[in-house]
Amino acid sequence: MGEFAYEKDADGIVTITMDMDGPVNAMNAQFWPLFSDTMDRIEAEKDLKGVIWTSAKDTFFAGGDLNMLKSIEPDQVEDLFNSVEATKAVMRRQEKLPVPVVAAINGAALGGGYEICLACNYRIAADNPKTKIGLPEVTLGLLPGGGGVVRLTWLLGMEAAMPFLLEGRQVSPDKALKAGLIHEVVPADRMLARAKEWILSVQGDEAAVTQPWDTKGYRIPGGPSTSPKNMTRIAGAAAMLFKKTRGLMPAPVKILDIMTEAAGKVDFDTAQRYESRKFVSLTPLATTKNMIETLFFGMNKVNGGASRPKGIPPSKVERLGILGAGMMGQGIAYSAAMAGIPVVLKDMTVEAAERGKAYTAKLLDKRVKQGRMSAEKRDAVLGLITPTDKTDDLKGCDLIIEAVFEKIDVKDAVLAEHESLLAENGIWGSNTSTLPITRLATGSARPENFVGLHFFSPVDKMPLLEIIAGEKTSDETLARAFDFARQIRKTPIIVGDSTGFYTSRTIGTKIIEAVELVAEGHDPVRVDNLSRLTGMPTGMLSLLDEVQIKLVVDIYNTQVEMGLLDPEQEQNPGARAMLAEMISQHGRHGRATGKGFYDYSEEGKTIWPGLAAWRKEDARISDEDIQDRILFRAVLESLRCLEEGVLRSVADGNVGSILGIGAPVHTGGYIQFVNTYGPERFMKRCEELAAKYGPRFAPPEILKRHVAENRAFA
Incomplete structure (x- = not known):
């Protein structure tokens, strides 16, 4: 069984070496009883001079149990809240100890691992190039729920804490020292000795054993959130978050909300409970499950070689x-x-x-x-x-x-x-x-x-x-x-090896669908903006201008000439005709020439007035249909690639769509989107779109099979 090895030396200093089951230490079901029992034992010690937390693993502590968190359903949220609060209560007991507590960070301390460090009086990191320190939860649709948002806000102030909390920035020990996340960086073989030296050097110093937020009269750096400067900063951050997330990823918004409350008028412990509530509210959301599934588990599968042919020795390119x-x-x-x-x-x-x-x-x-x-x-x-x-x-x-x-x-x-x-x-x-x-x-x-x-x-x-x-x-x-x-x-x-492979083939479908909408007579600015509001990094017409209309048309014509595509089977004939006319009759090649769907100048871009020729006053379509047509085309093409064997795994499709072709991050990738949308519900919506807009939206056989067998794509 994993353990927290407990050793007290002749100087009265207890060293706890975390060595849990598995390759890393993590906040899983095993953690809380080990943490709580260890704190009971520390509090019962006589002649205690100090405590050191370190790890027997290559990493200090890896953070929360993501398998557990992605499995949380709405009816389990209250139980999770109680569990989080119980863990925080043990952290508070540690902070109230009458002796100094040191985190001896021997490897990566991310998420929950760094939150443990924040609950220590002093943080020493080993000079290790593999060590990263930070709170990256927001990149997985979560927020630091073990006190990280509140403690870091109190420690650094709102402005300095924002990059670590809102962006999930991870830094090396040297940069962590400069940012104020830790107190010292020492050679790895000196870390424990230095921790003991510091403990002995501060005996009797009450300030050394009192956390900043427990210090009478302590002021948060940069002032409270209600100060005029911080109010302006909060408003700017909120606007930036909406621009970046389109309101589709709730975690950073909740983090900013916690920071604002923590740096406002509430006391530290109230802010901690507020953080717990916000944290657990994220866990049952589809966005959170999607991001954890793809950006953690999927990325690990892909980078770990799930699709790499087996039994072949590793190699390196030398020249x-x-x-x-x-x-x-x-x-x-x-x-x-x-x-x-x-x-x-x-x-x-x-x-x-x-x-x-x-x-x-x-x-x-x-x-x-x-x-x-x-x-x-x-x-x-x-x-x-x-x-x-x-x-x-x-x-x-x-x-x-x-x-x-x-x-x-x-x-x-x-x-x-x-x-x-x-x-x-x-x-x-x-x-x-x-x-x-x-x-x-x-x-x-x-x-x-x-x-x-x-x-x-x-x-x-x-x-x-x-x-x-x-x-x-x-x-x-x-x-x-x-x-x-x-x-x-x-x-x-x-x-x-299919035409367009996976990424080019899939990105092309959503771009050409947006053009089809304009060719049907719909407002191009509306189409472009709504495609952005699905969570894609840029509007589809803007994206087409960037990659060049002429290039896309040339590639299409080349594929037709090579016999790879049959123009008689073209699913978007209106869009193809429109693009051909824009090039041949109007010289609209794309942004590189200053002329595409938009006109480009030093002042910015404006929609090309000539697009009015395609507008139809009687063209009617809902916002939902525009967004679903663009998003579903890419999702359906991903499913067809999986069905045809172009994709070797679901993880490849999800990771590839996010990293390569702008799939909305909150979906977890184009195939994962189907899982949380619900395969049966997705199939019915495809059938609705096919009835209204054509067979390109018809559900493929692979989707029908998964619905019939009541299983997700994994």
Whole structure:
């Protein structure tokens, strides 16, 4: 059985070493009795001089039991509230001890782990590069319910606490020290000794054993929430939250509410109860369950290799070649160099290759200026990139990625010129968003070593890498591509080789549905705004302008020419005709040319007046139908990808849709959305939409099967 090992030394200092069952310490059913019993024992001690909390695990404490939290139903909320309050009561007993209590943070202390630290008088972190400190609950649709919101607000003040509470920021020990989250950073082998030194140095010092919020006359840094400066700050934060969440994610709003109350007129313990109520109110919500399921469990499955072919040893890329130093190639070069991989960056001219390297220099200079990187580290990373126009410079690379124009003949030409330069058993990756990998691999001498690597723009910011398996791509190649993705700190999903793969195929459906709505005569501004209000990062018409109308039309025409799409089977003929006319008759190519669905200038953007030609006065549609048409098209396409085997797992679909193509975060991804909407209810709504707007909304067989078998997508 797991335990809290209890040891009292000759100086009267008790060290509690948390070593619970499982790989991490967590606030689960086992935690509370261990915590409570340990506090009983501490309070019964005679000649006690101090207490140290530390961990036998690699992490200090991982936080709450997310499996338990995502299972909470409305009728269980009151029981959860009582459990949370009981745990907080033990924390308060600890804070009232007449001796100093130290958190000796030997690894990551996140969420509930850091809340335990906040209930200690002094916090010492080991100088460990893997250690992160913070309260990331908001990123999973939750809020810190173990006193974290109230204590951090009282400790730092509203302004300084906001990034940690409203954004879930996690920081290294050095940054935690600078922010005031901890008191010291020491070498790992000195941590416990230093904790004991501090305890002995403050014997008899009442201030050292009194928490700030229990100190008479204590003032919250920055003043109360009722001060004019903080009232303005709260109003600004509220507006920012709505802009970011569209009102669809309640956790940050509740956190701001707790902060406002905690820094207002209520006392500390009342604020704690208020926090508990707000915390438990989140747990039964679909939003919370969705975010926990995908952003924690789904991410762990994907990054842990659930879709990686089994039985293949892990690998690392030792030398990377990149063909094309444009927007994608330069971003891949930066990501690889940041991971310590030597890169040969080739373009048609050495000047073009140098410009590609300059992109990395610009990003690194920004890091140095912000204090996030030393000049020496910048120079070392930059030194890993070798720009060239010479073909032979790529000789011996164990991975070559071509990132040239999205044209078959261009990609065929660079493959023919460079494939023989690969190291023995080296692999070839094509960065393409739509061109079939099986077709691209026909010119390869080793098609089993040919794989699709679809990066997302901008590569330095976008965390997803879509790995595409062609018909002949070997499992070993897929595993090596997966390992490369993890090596450069990307989240990889492995998909099948269909037209548009998973991400491009799915994002295209919601964009073209928005265009269809405009072609039907509906107000384009209304369509764009309502698509944003589903929780998508940007409106669909604005997004189409960003990716370029002409590019989308060119890709469609290419796929028709290649026989990949049949225009007679087109499900959105009105939208296709509209886009073709916008390009051919009006020169509306997208934002890059300043003219798309919007007109762009230095002052901003305004809707193109020419769209009035498509408006119809008798066009009538509800807001709900507009939003469901756009969202459901993407959800249905995800289900079809799962049905066809393009997606290998539900987790790949959910994670890929959020990280790569703007699925609303509160849905937990396009497939998870069906689970909490209710598969049967979702199917009925699809049938309604199909009856009104066409067979593209008809429920696929995979959905019908899940409804008939009464099971969720997992």
